[in-house]
Amino acid sequence: MFNRFPRRVCSGGCSYGHHYSKLNYYKIRWSSTVNTNFSNGLPISLYRNKWEAVIGLEIHAQIKSKTKLFSSSSTSFNKPVNTNVSVIDAAFPGTIPRLNARCVELAVLTSFALSCNIQRVSSFDRKHYSYPDLPAGYQITQHFAPLAKNGKIFLSSLLDGLEYDKEIRIKQLQLEQDTGKSLYDIGSEGSPVTLIDLNRAGIGLMEIVTEPDIRSSKESGLLVRKLQGLLRTVGSSDGNMEEGSLRCDVNVSVHEPGKPFGTRCEIKNLNSVKFLMSAIDAEIERQVESLEQGIPVIQETRRFDVSSNKTLRLRTKESLMDYRYMPEADLPELILSDEYLSRVYQSLPELPDATKIRLMRQYGISVYDTGVVLGEEGGVEYFEKITNNRNPKLVINWITHELFGQLKTRDVKFIDNPVTVEQLGSLVDCINQNIISGTTGKQVLALMIDGDARLANEIIQAKGLQQINDSVELEKICKTIVAKYPDETQRIKKGQLKVFKWLVGQVMRETKGQANPQLVNEILKKSIDEVNLGDDDEVTTTTNNNQKP
């Protein structure tokens, strides 16, 4: 079934079948008890050949605005505790929230990206619960009339690494406030204290709720990844689960297909895609096990324990909160005009799916490579600037393999990448013009990452790294090498491919890697031929094989 993917890519006129194995780059862990079947084109994943999981996600994405949702306090991270706090954030008496227009704009952009039906009129409500890090005793949210409804996220077999196409409906997107942070300290003299940091209190959140359309942990993981991509592209959120700018609660139930949905359990506070998927698998396993033993599932809130890979009870339905939702009288209705919406729509950037398809069509690069450059902020722009009038495949290869690889080993993030568009462009040019070999290119790139701000040709000039393209010179060297290793030469003539490679290596060593490898291949072959006439075909075959990628 996986074969559907490359075939569809190929039908688009491209040929990156060899990238096929890299498609599954999300490292999906498959439950041993799951079987995926297709009925009427729709996939049904059955656990223990009987149970289907029904999953819905509730995602909180922190809005990337400079100031908070209802105050002018900064949202910047890593500030000393309780420094980004205004009287509004701390819920001082007499304060009145004031809606941040930028937060609305970013939420509207996100709603467009999720193909939502944006509501011309939405309103704010108070959700009450008592907790020390919730200063007002209520959270301002949009319970009765959310900003946007009825959106969707499309998971495609072409672009997202799922085995089938699937649309997951977004129930709604709403604006709400983040809470502060509670820090628990065991304290001195055995009296524990709770410390409150209100820096986060009041930062804007987008709550994005899916319909229960998800059927597996893999779909859940892919959905979150795709959402992260969308959020980062429109610039509305960093969407980073580890840093808490994207948080995920998940509702899981199991049932037999054709029968009503089962009782659901909510798993709270999942802080990575990996844990989200593990938690879902563990919860499905728990519910199926329970039902097969004849014990009904009880509606409750659970958490995921990483070390035991199990979900554990937090609270049961009896202690579920009544939030006493009530309209927020301090905030008037939010009315969005058609002019406003169309203006925001105009500023919507190209979305990841469109970018992927465009890059594949325009530059003939693989879906995998598009995914990699899309995965880094500014990656696509970087690629497109460099590839201008250059060979896209060569450029993408140098970016995704060499540059990203070397940055990763040095633990440098792409946003801190010191190699400019001009520098990498010049490097690709030098390789393309056979001024240096690929091997030397890697050295030059390393110098650039380490801080050499010169263009490639300047570095090559200064360090004397030019490729030796002089046939006469190379022939001289090749003949010396052939003469030096007569035994090996004979073995090559008998068809030993590896030995020829070894001999090329000797030439490269002699030239400190600066020899043009293709020229070396040709000249060395000729030199061997000259040593002993005859068996010409065999050697030719060998070298040809060697050149195959």
Added chain:
Amino acid sequence: MYSHLLKAIIYSLGTLEENCFDEFGESAMRTLSQEITKRYFFTSSIQLSNRKKSQFLSLSQAVELVKQKEISPVVLTQKCIEQIKTFEHQINAFIQIKDYEKILDQAKQAEKRIQRGEPKGILDGIPIACKDIFCTKDLYTTCGSTTLKDFQSTYNSTVVELLEKSGAIIIGKTNMDEFGMGSANVYSAYGITYNPLLSLSQFFESTEEGDKRVAGGSSGGSAAAVASGMCFAALGSDTGGSVRLPASYCGVVGFKPSYGQCSRWGLTAYANSLDTVGLITRTVDDAKLVYDLISKFDKKDTTSLPLEFRSTNKSLNKSDNASNISTKDLSGLRVGVPQEYFVSELNEDIINLWRKGINHLNSHGATIVPVSCPNTKYALPVYYILAPAEASSNLARYDGVRYGFHTNTKENHSDDIIYVDVRDQGLGEEVKRPQRVRQLIRQDFNNVFSMPNPLLVDDKLGIPISEKSKHGVDVLIAPVAISTAPKIRDSLNSSEDLESDSYEILNSYVNDVMTTAASLAGIPSMSIPFGLSSNDGFPIGLQLIVQYGNEETLFQVAKVIDQGNNYNS
């Protein structure tokens, strides 16, 4: 000689230090016109029922005298301090009073500015009090609650800022029912505020505690302070009648502007959708003077009326029937008498006074029209669902974590003790239904007024409705309260004695019938003193209600009522 005159002119009661006139000297005194002398001379009377009005200088008069450099703000301030020293121990109008030294120092600086011809604003050096519900930087803000004992706000309310910008001296924070919840000012953590009239007529000591009268609430401290001459005006707040009711009980003007006209920034919320800044003054002119200073758009308050609506209001006001009326001639003005305000609980003397008020307006040329606001009967139940619901939400923040009172229970120190389980107080749907009834009440008013509500938008055209109703009225006249100021005994309900007090409990709610409808509709309303009760000699106010944003008409008609007010009813 002049100083003795002036003493009598400004304040009839209490003693005055001679030296407080040194600041201005004899020459300033001489410029006092004979006219002013006549008007405000007053000999104190023991008989409550025989008291004359205008025993204190009004704010407008004080402002004018200061402007003419006929009186020093230091004198005015000194006199207020004297009143406080004389009566505060009986009345308990204030929760906190600024140091007298500081107040006088501010007054002296104001005087210097005035002498230089560079006053800060028209209120420069004028002592004004402020309900303790408004956040102030240099005075505590307790809201009448222990929860906020010694709470120091880090910012000033917008209205306080505006008053200070015009030079007013905020002399202290007045007493109130805890967080505004109450209508008698007996539910304050800082004690009951007593009706000042007994003190002023020197009956306080001789009256038994239970027979003493309440000041009304929740802005009782503000009303008592203004009525007893401790300040020239006071800020109050009105959620369901909180400035109008105490104003009626204390015989002063209580004004609740349209919702959105004055910034609520810094006004501690009781019920946000109902709360308005309110004013308590001695005359209608005073109310207008202060209102003009504080009714400004404020971007910090998202419910503040935007500038474009304020200009719409002005143009609507001008084209109104009432635009040609004067304080002598009300021809063309249509006054509505809402039938639903004739509740069975109304005291006889209140009904008489209401009739008198109607006749008074009629005698000035106004046309009297009986009108009906059929949904008025729902005002009370709707109010008592919405206000407590919003209040319970607004009070959720007082957990003692970030500021205010925090219990120091070392043992069993767990979250469960501080945070009470609130899940039984389910609201949700309950909150939506009253909101719909609230629309009906609003609609009632829109039906009776000739001026369209500037906030209403024509569904088809998408523009504000500008058509006027020919049969509509310009102003409604109604009582403010069903009685004069109740006795302390009747206002304090001990929980053990619920059965016997049930009538009084009910009465205290019925009282709100008169005031909550205007609050729910967000429209302006004013309580103007109009005589004294023939039964007990305590003052009674009449209420005027106008369409949203039509404050201009309200002031004009209120002034006619004010002029018709003589305390010899």
